[in-house]
Amino acid sequence: MKFTNSLIASYERHALEREHSSTDAFKARERSEFLQRLRDEQRCSILEVGCGPGHDAKFFQEQGFEVVAVDNVPAMVKLTREKGVPARVLDCYNLDQLSESFDAVYSMNCLLHIPQADIDEIFDLIAARLVEDGLMYVGVWGGDDFEGILERDTYEPKRFFSLRRTETLLRVLQKSFRLEYYRRLEPRDGIFFHSVIARRRPRR
Structure with missing residues (x-):
């Protein structure tokens, strides 16, 4: 399944709402954890996949990194470019x-x-964009391996989600990456969040 027009339309409709939203404190802490790792290793360049309105891309740019951002939603890319960050309309399936x-x-x-x-394919595509021993950060909401349209979603059109258990996510991720950091966060009752830092495995 590729990204559907309805998913793109949903984010197009809510682009300005997301532009004016603030970053959750727990996400900012995890972002800082990754930032420190990048500084410790003297890394210079970052690709953000799924940049939304560009808040994180701009943050990393302001920290002195060379940032390229991609998103499949044109309105999000426009907002990111307006912040002075190089951005392209591109979805995960076309990172090559x-x-x-x-x-x-x-x-x-x-x-x-x-x-x-499709998630194996996506992690392979991400790994291919990294230098040898490059680092990846992934932050995603988790779930009980639910997959489908989330009926309680407040966005219209309602969006497709794949909400994975910890073991499901890490099993797939470790085919292309070596796990270096994992935290399961529970910022809200009954809802958890995966925060992962992983290193690209050597090419065979």
Whole structure:
């Protein structure tokens, strides 16, 4: 399953709402954890996958990193470019259209829209955009391996989600990456969040 027009339409409709929203404190803490790791390793370049309105991309740019951002929603890319961050309309399935390699990939709340049947492919595509021993951060909401349209979703059109258990996410991720950091956060009752830092495995 590729990204559907309804998913893109949903985010187009809510782009300005997301532009004016603030970053959750727990997400900011996890972002800082990744930032420190990048500084410790003297990394320079970051690809953000699923940049939304560009808040995180701009944050990393202001910290001195060379940032390229991609999103499949044109309105989100426009907002990111308005912040002075290089951005392209591109979805996860087409990361091989990028010619650059990056020290790191950062993806916050994007991969929860990737079906389980496709997630191996996406992690392989991300790994291919990284330099040898490059780092990846993934932050996503988790669940009991639920997959489908979330009926309680407040967005219209309602969005497709794939909400994975810890073991499901890490099992797939570790085919292309070596796990370096994992935290399961519970910022709200009954809802949890995966925060992962992983290193690209050597190419065979």
